[in-house]
Every structure is written in structure tokens, then in C-alpha cells.
Amino acid sequence: MKIQRSKGTRDLSPQDMVSFRLIESAFRDCCLKWGYQEVRTPTLEYLHLFTATGTLTPSMLSKVYSFLDWDGWSGERVVLRPDGTIPISRLYIDSMAKEKLAKLFYVANIFMFEATGKKSRERWQGGAELIGAKPPLADIELVMLALEVLRELKIEDIELRLSHAGLIKTLLARLALSAEEQVGMFDRILDGDTKALEKLKLKRPELEKTIDSLLALKGKPSGFSKELQKIFAEDLPECKPYIENCTRIAEFLEAMGYDYRIDIASGRGFEYYTGMIFQIFKDEEKIGGGGRYDALIPLMGGKDVPASGFALYLERLMALIKPKALSTPQPPRILVRAEVAMAREGFDIAGRLHKAGYRAECYLGAQKEADFDWTVDIKEKSPKFIVTNQSKKKFEAQTADELLALLKK
């Protein structure tokens, strides 16, 4: 019988892991420099953690891996973590609620069913959450942090798209839909149905101009705020605070030389967002995103604390980076080949080489010399150590100290 990998999962090969760790360490370094602290939450959480906020869409919740645990006789289901932010919010409420400002980051796998099994059902993301800080400074810091990571990874020509959950919701509220319809429409926008807003025009022709202008705002960075203000001052005055919020963030980014564009109608995957939403694209593929979720922590039973965050999608970044261009120089790699009687000596030497900062491994019968900077042969008879370099040149040493001195040269 053939042993198979479970459908919809992937293995990360040694080469993949090199890329993975490069991205992870770039992400960790940037977060640590900005004063974020790393946390790790469990893979298993209760299902009700994700239903309790009432913000995740039914179509998203119907794809979670939920099951009854061995002590699930109460019918209480557990899930494989389907999202990164909600567990961090729980952790904050659980054990950090006294801190006025919590800057946290994580690298975690999340699980979501995908019917074809062609895309991975387990995905990795690096996320940062800024709990206790208000807009717009906090949002700008997060955008800058995300972009800094991408810069470190030498991923260029990325596109930053901005939207605002408050604007989308206000617009929907004005369309005189029933509460049920409104929830449904917002869900469709969240599930990535970009046509949802366009279809609305048919229902409310008097708002056609507003909706059209909103959708047309795509890709117009400069003068964005004025245009928005003009549109909404007439039709939707209640949007004023959101527009001011958007404007300030946009002005900031512009002043700092960041390119961005506005894309109001796209909100995929931002169920719990209440304020500014940002998404990062590379060649029309989303590689990360985030935004403000001020209502989430209170909805989960915590205090009324503002919060925002983002996540970068590691698998997508893995396909974009060039590992060679990012790797830092590694210490020389040495193969230690000892005669049978000298096996113990071989391991001792490998240990000393490690201490001296080299990469060294004992010969196990299959390594190729060509893969190493040096080969050290250890013999019973003198000369005890023979060092061969990549151009087959040989050097001799009698003691371990001599050997180390020789390698140093």
C-alpha cells in the first residue's frame, strides 16, 4: 500500500526551509527592532472563540477544522486555529489585559479547508498586533513595519491598497437594506465578491453616483482626500470621521514617500475590521494585509481597547524571494574523516571545530568532498591530520591546536 501525504498539505523541503527561515528571521528582526514581543498560541482553540465575536462569515466558519476532543462530551468543539489575530486577542485578554500597550508578533500556521486539495489547507503567516494604540499613528507604524520586512527580503514593486471598513459599512447602512441583507452584503464583500457593491447600484439608483465614484477611486493616490470629501459631504455626511481618518493616514504615507492606491470595494478576509484596511499585493497576488479592529477585544469580553494588526503570508513570500541574495556568509564547512580506530578522535575534533566557529561533520560514508571547503583526514600514524582544500592541495598537522591554527590561515 502506498503511503500518502494527507490531501491539501505540503512538505517543506530543506531548500524550502532555507527560504522559510530567511523570511521568518527577517520578519522577527524587524518586529523586535520596533519593540514587538514574540508570542505563540496553541494550535487548538475552542470553536466558540471564533463564533463568539459574530464577525467571521459563515462561509469562512464552515471551512474550519472543528471536532470533538477526547473530553468533548459537552458538545464543545475545538478547532485547528483558523486565524491568527483572534487567538492573540484572547491571549491579551487572558494574561496581558493590565498592560496599556501590548505590541505582539507571532509566526504560526493556520488551518482552513479548501475543497480541491490543490491549495494548501495549512498556511503559515507572520503577524503583528498592536493593542492599546489609536489611529492614525498605530496604523502607520504597522504599514511601515510590513513594508520594512518586504524591503529586507528585497521584494520590490509591491502595491499598497487602502480601504476603510467604516466606509463600506456606512454605505451599506444607507442603502436601506434589512439588517439581514446588510450582514449578507458585508459578508459577500468580505468573501471577496468585488461585484457586490456594483450590484447594489441597481437597488438604489439615487446612490449610483456615489457608488460609481467610490468604485472609480481605485488607483488614484493623489488628491484622494479632496475627492472623497466632495463625494461624501453631499451624499453621506456620516462618513466624515472615516474620511478624515483615511485622509490623515494617506497624507502621512504620501509625505513619507510611500505609494498607495485606494480600493474601497475589496475587503476579503477582513471580517473583524472596523477602520483602515490595508492590503499588500505583488503582481496581483495578495501577500499580506491588515487593519484596525477596535471592536474585537470588547466583543470577546475584554475591555474597550483599540487594536490593529497585520499578517504576511509566508508561502507566497517564499515564492518571491531569492535565497542566495539574502543569505549571510556562512562559516567554512569541514568534513572530518577518521580511520576506524580514530572514530572517537573524529567526533572530538568536530566538536572543537564547532567551538571555533566552523561547520563540521564526521564522515558517514556518503558525503561528497566537493560539498565541503576542507576535508580533514585523521590517521593513527603520523602525520595525524591531513587537510585537503577544494583545489586538492594538502596540508599536514600533528596536533589539534596545529590543525586549528592551520585552518585559521
Added chain:
Amino acid sequence: MNKTKIKIALPKGRLLGDTAALLSRAGWGLDGYDEQTRFYHIESKTISQLSGRVFHEKDIPIQVAIGNYDLGICGSDWIEELLAKYPSSALMKVEDLKYGEGALYAASAVGKATVEALRARRETIRIASEYPNLAEFFAINARLKHFSVFPLWGGAEVYPPESADLALVGGTTEDFPPYGLMPISQVLSISAFLIANRESWKAKELNKMIAPIEQALMPEKAATPLKREKRQATKNRYAASEKDVVRLALPDGHQQAPTQKLLEKAGIRLDDYPSRKGNRRPKINLDSVSVKVIRPQDMPPQVANDNFDLAITGRDWLTEHLCQFPSSPVKELADLKLGRVKVVAVVSLELDINDIRDLSESEQALPIRVASEYINIADRYARDNRLNRYRLIPTWGASEAFLPEDADLLIENTQTGRTLAQHNLKIIDTLFESTACLIGSNRQAASPDKKERMESVTQTLRRAAEEIS
């Protein structure tokens, strides 16, 4: 003519009459598939490649999805129950047959809830149903914040309001809602469907095969609207709110007669048990004891969740529960010594297998199919015996007819082994013996009075069991 064998899974129970009539109109020649049917396997008299087997309706979507059967007919409720959890399974809906109509409702006790009120609730909402996947689907779509689903074998309508906040119950327009329940939301409408296995559909060109069925469909009937009469909240004799009351669950079905005999011996009398009218809340002649009649299979989880204090069930169902949830607080309080059966591992006589080791050491190209009503006992047994790669097939009764075509190993209960022998089956292992038992939980009783009352009921039943045996 394509000579490939084609197998259809046919329903017994409520859809049998209409299904038999339809297939007969379509000229499928499945003689013997009628209300009097005693056979499980039926060969077509007119189409040589066609054969059928009769199943509990609930088994049919699973059998078609895993490819044991090419076609099947059953209610859309059971199809959707499977698809709610396994959307990418190989099950496809072919044709709405437009009979056996009804609907599946989320219902609460009269006057107890609305969807809006439930959505706002932060405490756990308990949903009891034979359709656990659809119950979860309903809860997620209604955006309930915190819910627990109790999967049931039956009798969901008796759970609200004491043992559950909502029940997901099916009904036809005539008999719905059951007394004391009010529908708060329709989850789906039900009718009989023809279904097919996706791979068979392509490989065996089933679309040609089913043309006569499409032609034989009856003209559409006008749907009768659901009666939504206002009902008064029933004043339940079952008063769970009083903390001293001992809540006792008694079994429905064929265990009623022996249980009633035992109770009588113990001097315990009930006004209507077994009930001909389907009354599930009989009165008992003990002070501060209330009774509900539910499926014995459902009792251990119900006792675990503190919906009942005492229950009379079988050790097989207690074991099944503890295999799934080893840390459950449910325990056996008294062996009632009734209805002794053995839970056994069974294979077909046709197989050269004499012991479970033969099966675990055999070279299998395909996973071993393990069928059982006791899915968690079967899972543990397969695991403990290191079956290499196996697949569990849950069944709902008449499991002996699954071997050899639809399963390789069966975990089943048997009294004498006679039925198994009649089906050309042999027992290769005995897992344990099961009798009726009284179960309770490790939980502290709410008051010393209640504790004493529970102990007294336990003692009385234990003594009566001793006397009978």
C-alpha cells in the same frame, strides 16, 4: 449493451411505498421491494445488470459516497447532513423525486426563543439533533456566539426546553410541529432524491439508466402550507428547575417491555409506559422523581451533560460513550442484568480469516472497511488490533447485511449468534458482554435529599434485578 453491474441503495421506512411505486412504473423490475419486504438483497427481473439492497435511509448517502453503491434514493435531509460536513465527497444529487416532502426546522419550546434572541446570547445554546452537521451549519449561519451540538439517535422533539434549547427536527406538513415545540427557522425543505456516486456516474453512463425514472415521476402536487397555529406553552410534569428532583431517563424501543417488568418488580409504576401514543413524559409513582423516555444510545452523553441524573441504558452504549470521551463523568451504578448480549467482531464466512490477527496481518490493497453502530468502540478495537489502514462506516441497524459486499469487518451485538449465522457470518472475537445497566455521574448531587433519593432508586432497582435473575 453495457454489462457493468449497477447497484442501487433503496430506503426502507417512510419512503419505501412511493419509491417502490416509482421504480415499478419505471419498469426496473425490483420485485420483492415492497412494504412486506423481508429481503435485503434484490435482483432486478428486467435489467440483468441491476441489483439493489435495502437500507435505513440514513445509511444511503454514506454508502453511495464511498462507492459501495452507484445509485441511491433517500431524503434530502440525509444528503445535506453528509454534504454539510463533507462538501467535496463523491455524492451527487441527480433528481428531485418530489415525494416524501417535509422540512427540517430549528425549533424551541413554545414561546421560548427567536433567532434574534439566540444570536444575542453569550451563554451556550444547546442544540439536540439527529442531524449534528446541519445543526452546526444552522448555528454558524444564524451567527450564534456559543453553541454545543448534541448528536442524537432519535427523539429530538422531547429535549427542549429542559435538556436542550433547540432541537433540529424534521417533519411533514401534517405532523409538524410536535406538541410543545415551535419552529423558529426552517433549515431546509426535504423531499426524496435520486443520488449517484460521481465516479460511477461518469464511468457507467448512469444518465441513460435513469431516463425511465425521470419519465415515471408523478406530476407535481401543490405544496400544503405549514400549519403555524399558536400553541400554549405546555405545563411540563418534568420539572427540572427544582433542584431536589431526580431526573430519570427510561429507554424507548424494544427495551421498554423488559424495563417495565423490572420497574414493576421494584414496585415502581408509571402511568403510560410503554406508551402507545408516543408519550415521552410518563408520570411515576415516586415523589420528586421525573421521567423522560429517550433513546438508550443518547443517554450517556445526556447524563454527562447533567440533563439527567439516572438513566437505564445498555453497557454497550456506556462503553461507546467512554471510548469517545474517556474523561466523561458517566459511570455504571448498577448492573440490571437484563437483555444480555455479546459485542463481537464478525467477518464473512467467505473470507479465510479466523482471528483478528489474520485481518491485521493480511495484505490489503484497499483500506479495511469496518462497519458498526458502535463507531467509537469499533475505532478503538481497530486501533488496538493494529489494523493497517481502515475506514469506519457508521450504520443504523441491520448491520449484519453489510457483509461481505459493503464492509469487511463488523462490530455488532448478538444474543445467540443465530442471525449472524443465517447471514453466513462468523464471530472472530468477543469484545465484551453487555446487559442493561443504571448509569449516573460522578458529579455531586445538588442536595443531600436528592443524593438520598438517587441512592434509594439505585438500591431498589439493583434488588429487583437480583430477584429477576
